[in-house]
Amino acid sequence: MxxxxxxxxxxxxxxxxxxxxxxxxxxxxxxxxxxxxxxxxxxxxxxxxxxxxxxxxxxxxxxxxxxxxxxxxxxxxxxxxxxxxxxxxxxxxxxxxxxxxxxxxxxxxxxxxxxxxxxxxxxxxxxxxxxxxxxxxxxxxxxxxxxxxxxxxxxxxxxxxxxxxxxxxxxxxxxxxxxxxxxxxxxxxxxxxxxxxxxxxxxxxxxxxxxxxxxxxxxxxxxxPDELWQFIQRRQLDTRNNYLFALMVANLAVTNLKADLGIKILTERNNGPAYAGIPYEYYLMGLLKMNRQDDDAHVYLEKFINTFKGKFNVKEALQRLSWYYYLHGNMEAANKYRNLILTRGSAEADNDKQALKEARSGKWPNSFLLKVRLLSDGGFFNDALKLMQTKKAADFALIEEKLEYAYRLGRIYDEMGSDDQAIAMYDATVKAGSNRPEYYAARAALQMGYIYEKRNDKVKARQCYQSCLDMPDHDFKNSLDQRAKAGLQRVGG
The missing domain is CATH 1.25.40 (Serine Threonine Protein Phosphatase 5, Tetratricopeptide repeat)
Incomplete structure (x- = not known):
């Protein structure tokens, strides 16, 4: 046995x-x-x-x-x-x-x-x-x-x-x-x-x-971006029933100045109980609604701050909240959220670094230029241009405000297809701001590179991308440098 x-x-x-x-x-x-x-x-x-x-x-x-x-x-x-x-x-x-x-x-x-x-x-x-x-x-x-x-x-x-x-x-x-x-x-x-x-x-x-x-x-x-949006439409990505695609397209809409589209995607998505809870959606919706200057933008940003347990994007969300209340004349709330930037979240990402830098400076952005920036970032170029046409560079006292004015006007012309006018404003921004800590000159050089690349003028495109890379430490340097390096690869630099 x-x-x-x-x-x-x-x-x-x-x-x-x-x-x-x-x-x-x-x-x-x-x-x-x-x-x-x-x-x-x-x-x-x-x-x-x-x-x-x-x-x-x-x-x-x-x-x-x-x-x-x-x-x-x-x-x-x-x-x-x-x-x-x-x-x-x-x-x-x-x-x-x-x-x-x-x-x-x-x-x-x-x-x-x-x-x-x-x-x-x-x-x-x-x-x-x-x-x-x-x-x-x-x-x-x-x-x-x-x-x-x-x-x-x-x-x-x-x-x-x-x-x-x-x-x-x-x-x-x-x-x-x-x-x-x-x-x-x-x-x-x-x-x-x-x-x-x-x-x-x-x-x-x-x-x-x-x-x-x-x-x-x-x-x-x-x-x-043109091929990107054509691809999304041609492939008919299901942003209603695929939450990952909805978040992706909304994020791309934030980056690519399409606030209306991003808000539409997030509003119309299927938000049934089967889907995971992702506070990141509140962050995206808050940014999009800030750019459209909706009255309820703060609701989504506050939801993100109160439910998100991580560190990325927190300082930027707090910065946007401080801007919201600043533009609405509520300085008590504006200062409350600005002070939170100093202690919450991390400064790993460029957007969070810039938010921390602004909070530490103790300075508030020019409210006029801030409104123009938000409208432009949302893709509302006609509204932004109408505002800009009520001012000229000489109306601003500080060099950084004059730089921002030139850069913002360049971006608006750029997005509206007025390339020559855009180049003129970008060039002025680069000449005046290439040694300053603001990101305006570096981004202007990058955008000029895009225009010349689109025109197939590879020599000038390379010069612009290299100019962006050569500028010393400034806001958003890591992300702008990566885009400039990608540009150089594309044009054989």
């Missing part, structure tokens, strides 16, 4: 150890991925749990678990949630290593997990770890591409990374030296476009993720 039991136990042990883990991106996993990419996180998790119970050896549900955690950690920046989930990174990577290395998912799943955690680590101030994580992810993807050249998801992530490499601003040069890699905007975007256009089943499965990368890169790396 004892011998029989020993043989039976050995047999069971051998059977268990011999059971092979698999990567099966089956229909249920595809449905879970789609739900998570729409930020219907709980729906996606329910599908993943069902898959785990029915097919316990399938590793894909554990891979997709990381997507669900990534979005909530990245958008919400909750320190308690991060502390609770940080250990899952290692356990999931260990799980992915249990699958067969003959599968393209073996390296891809590990690389994607590393890439996602790198993005999260940036939000929690772990920049050094994030840099190494990105490098490891990229090397894994390159290795996987050599082994499985016909595996489409490789192309999606590698292309997105390659597009960004090489445009890292001087303020983050330590990252560039760690990564030790160069990229190509042109090649990266071409490869990403090929992935999006592919009819391969896996390319179609991962297409929502590719859309997300492509749209941001199209605007910030290629600086081609």
């Amino acid at each position: 004892r011998i029989f039991l020993s043989i039976l136990l050995l047999s069971i042990s051998f059977t268990v150890s011999a059971r092979q883990k698999v990567y099966d991106f089956n229909t249920r996993c595809q449905q879970a991925y789609e739900a998570i990419m729409q930020l219907r996180i709980n729906d996606g998790k329910a599908l993943l749990e069902a898959e785990k119970k029915e097919h316990p050896d399938n590793l894909i549900p554990y891979f997709l678990d990381n997507y669900a955690d990534f979005f909530t950690l990245y958008f919400n920046e909750d320190p308690a949630e991060y502390a609770a989930k940080k250990g899952l990174r290692a356990s999931r990577l260990s799980l992915m290593e249990q699958g067969p290395d003959s599968s393209p998912y073996y390296l891809y799943s590990q690389a994607a997990i590393k890439f996602q955690w790198a993005m999260v680590r940036v939000k929690f101030g772990e920049k050094w770890d994030a840099a190494w994580e990105i490098r490891k992810a990229f090397m894994m993807l390159k290795d996987n591409q050599r082994k499985f050249p016909q595996f489409p998801p490789n192309t999606m992530l590698i292309s997105a990374m390659q597009t960004v490499f090489g445009t890292i601003p001087d303020g983050y040069k330590w990252i560039s030296s760690v990564l030790g890699m160069k990229g190509s905007i042109k090649q990266g975007m071409q490869n990403l476009q090929s992935f999006i256009d592919s009819n391969a089943p896996l390319a179609q499965t991962f297409r929502p993720e590719a859309y997300y990368y492509y749209c941001y890169l199209k605007l910030f790396m290629e600086s081609n």
